[in-house]
Structures are given as structure tokens and as C-alpha cells.
Amino acid sequence: MQTKDLIKGTLNTIILNLLKEHGQMYGYEITQEVKRKTDGKILIREGSLYPALHKLLADEMVITEEVLVGRRSRIYYKLTSKGHEQTIEQTTELIGFLDTVALLIYPGKKLAHG
Amino acid sequence: MQTKDLIKGTLNTIILNLLKEHGQMYGYEITQEVKRKTDGKILIREGSLYPALHKLLADEMVITEEVLVGRRSRIYYKLTSKGHEQTIEQTTELIGFLDTVALLIYPGKKLAHG
DNA sequence: AAAAATACATAGACAGTCGATACATAGACA
DNA sequence: TGTCTATGTATCGACTGTCTATGTATTTTT
Structure with missing residues (x-):
């Protein structure tokens, strides 16, 4: 299990992309959505x-926006315009990196995107 | 520039794959080969x-095998059978991770491999 | 009533990479 | 001759990001 090492440097971009896709999310929702989408392969801990x-x-x-559900509070997170820019920038960089690593570990193959 | 964070957790697998591909390599050669293959996008430092x-x-x-070239010594690195197994295992895991991340940052797309 | 899920949060540990630095040989160029 | 760049191995301390463990409290399920 080196997956926990792999997450380094990608967590931020993952969070930003989820927020971009969903508009707004709260913490626990993010952990569950990542778990669901990745079929349990990536688990984001609270401490992360x-x-x-x-x-x-x-x-x-x-x-952020705090919302009370019953007596429990949820804190919703939503991208700012600065956050949107950052999301695009970081995602571009991440995709480039994934491409490059793919190049190193199986020559001739590339990420399918475009 | 978050590339330096991204490398975390992938460096080992990259090195193992290069050794597998080339049979044997020395340190400086590895840094140059990564630089060449990635068009300068990934630079591996000595300290790493x-x-x-x-x-x-x-x-x-x-x-390892130390070889004298002129009066300068090179230390060649070559995979053991244990190293070969590890290479396959780690690479499989890394590809799985790349797939999963790709899934999170551009839904519906996947790595082209197989 | 107990257990599990929901929901937030923090503190300390840990590990991996980087930047800086060091030493030495070799070759190119002025 | 002297200097610069490339080649080649190596270590140390700092940084930073993630994890483990722990804590509190509410809500739902059994």
C-alpha cells in the first residue's frame, strides 16, 4: 500500500475539481464522494x-457557508473566482504530470484526453 | 509549481521502471534519462x-557494481529478482492510481493502456 | 439502549523530496 | 594557464503534506 504516498500533491487538485463539479460541498460529503467515485480506492481522512x-x-x-441541519452544522465550501482559476491551472499541471509519468512507466502510451 | 509535490510517491516506481527497461544504470544517467524522456518536465535532484x-x-x-571510467567511478544499479517483482507490483498500483485520479479530474476519461 | 453513521476539528508523528553544499575528474575554450 | 561547464557520487537540514489517533456531539438504525 503506497497509495497514501501517491495522494501527496494531488489531494488539493482533487478537492478543487469536486467543488467545481458540484458547485458546493461540505467536508464529509467530499470524503464520501471520493470514496464512491473511486470505488473505495482513495479514502480521504479527516486529518487530511x-x-x-x-x-x-x-x-x-x-x-464557506454554515448551514444548520437539525442541530448539527454543515460547512459548505464553494470556489471563488480565484479558486476557479487555480483549479484550471493545477488541473492542467496535474494532467501534464500524469501524462509524463505514464510516459515513463509504459513507453508509448499516453493519457486519453482532449 | 507543484510538480515537486507530485513526484512524491512516484519517484521510486519511476526509478525501478527505468532500471527494468535499461538493464543497468548509474545515478547520473538516471537523472539525464528522466530529463530527456520528459523533455525537462521532471528533474530528479541528487538529494532525491x-x-x-x-x-x-x-x-x-x-x-550495485562499481566501474572505473578513466579515474572516475560509476556505480551501476541493476534489479534483483525481488526488485523485478516489486517493479511490477508498484507499477500496477501506480497505473491504478493514475486511472483513479484521472477519473476524479476529468470524469468519463481513463488512461489508455492494456 | 447500544451501535453506527454523520459532521466537525486538532495535535503530533512520519516520511519523502528539495535546496544547498561538498569533493573530484574531464573536456572545452580563451 | 586558468576558468567554466559537464560529469559523477554523496550528505545534511529543512520543509511540508498526509496520516494516525483522538476528541466532541448529533442523528439514525438496530
């Missing part, structure tokens, strides 16, 4: 997620 | 490479 979200907030990539 | 190689040696994934 919340610090990452707080940093995105501090960097003004997202804004 | 040598600790990684030393760990592979300690884990018996590679064996």
Missing part, C-alpha cells in the same frame, strides 16, 4: 481533508 | 535520487 480545506479558505480559493 | 537508490539497495531491490 480539514487542514486542506482550511488552507484553501485562508488562501481565498473557497468561501 | 541517491537516498532513494540507497534505500533500494538496503531493501535488496537492486545490486
Whole structure:
């Protein structure tokens, strides 16, 4: 299991892309959506997620809105315009990197995108 | 520039795959080959490479052979059978991870392999 | 009533990569 | 002759991002 090492550097971009796709999400929802989409292959822990979200907030990539559901509060995260730009930039870079790594580990193959 | 974060967790697998492809390589050769193959997009530093190689040696994934070229010594690294197994295992896992991430950042697309 | 799921959060540990630095040989060029 | 660049191995300390473990509290299910 080296998957936990692989996640490094990609978590942020994954979060940003999910927010872009869904418009707004709360923390627990993000962990469940990643779990669902990846069929349990990638599990984001609270100890990884919340610090990452707080940093995105501090960097003004997202804004938050607290919503009470019953007596429990949810904190929704939504991209700012700066966050949108950053999402595009980071995603481009990540795709480029994935391409490049793919190139190194099975020569002649590339990511199918476009 | 987050590329340096992305490399985390992939460096080992990249090295193993290069050794598998080339039979044997020395440190400096690895840095140059990665630079060449990735068109300068991935640069492996000495401070990253040598600790990684030393760990592979300690884990018996590679064996070394010192060769004198003129008065300068090169240390060639070659996969052991254990290293071969590990290469296959890690590569499979990495490809799976790349697939999964691709899934998260552009839905519906997958790595072209097989 | 107990257990599991939902929902947020933080602290400390850990590991991997980088930047900087070091030493030495070799070749090119002025 | 002297200097610069490339070749080649190597280590140290710093940084940073993720994980494990833990905590609190509410809601739903059994």
C-alpha cells in the first residue's frame, strides 16, 4: 500500500475539481464522494481533508457557508473566482504530470484526453 | 509549481521502471534519462535520487557494481529478482492510481493502456 | 439502549523530496 | 594557464503534506 504516498500533491487538485463539479460541498460529503467515485480506492481522512480545506479558505480559493441541519452544522465550501482559476491551472499541471509519468512507466502510451 | 509535490510517491516506481527497461544504470544517467524522456518536465535532484537508490539497495531491490571510467567511478544499479517483482507490483498500483485520479479530474476519461 | 453513521476539528508523528553544499575528474575554450 | 561547464557520487537540514489517533456531539438504525 503506497497509495497514501501517491495522494501527496494531488489531494488539493482533487478537492478543487469536486467543488467545481458540484458547485458546493461540505467536508464529509467530499470524503464520501471520493470514496464512491473511486470505488473505495482513495479514502480521504479527516486529518487530511480539514487542514486542506482550511488552507484553501485562508488562501481565498473557497468561501464557506454554515448551514444548520437539525442541530448539527454543515460547512459548505464553494470556489471563488480565484479558486476557479487555480483549479484550471493545477488541473492542467496535474494532467501534464500524469501524462509524463505514464510516459515513463509504459513507453508509448499516453493519457486519453482532449 | 507543484510538480515537486507530485513526484512524491512516484519517484521510486519511476526509478525501478527505468532500471527494468535499461538493464543497468548509474545515478547520473538516471537523472539525464528522466530529463530527456520528459523533455525537462521532471528533474530528479541528487538529494532525491541517491537516498532513494540507497534505500533500494538496503531493501535488496537492486545490486550495485562499481566501474572505473578513466579515474572516475560509476556505480551501476541493476534489479534483483525481488526488485523485478516489486517493479511490477508498484507499477500496477501506480497505473491504478493514475486511472483513479484521472477519473476524479476529468470524469468519463481513463488512461489508455492494456 | 447500544451501535453506527454523520459532521466537525486538532495535535503530533512520519516520511519523502528539495535546496544547498561538498569533493573530484574531464573536456572545452580563451 | 586558468576558468567554466559537464560529469559523477554523496550528505545534511529543512520543509511540508498526509496520516494516525483522538476528541466532541448529533442523528439514525438496530
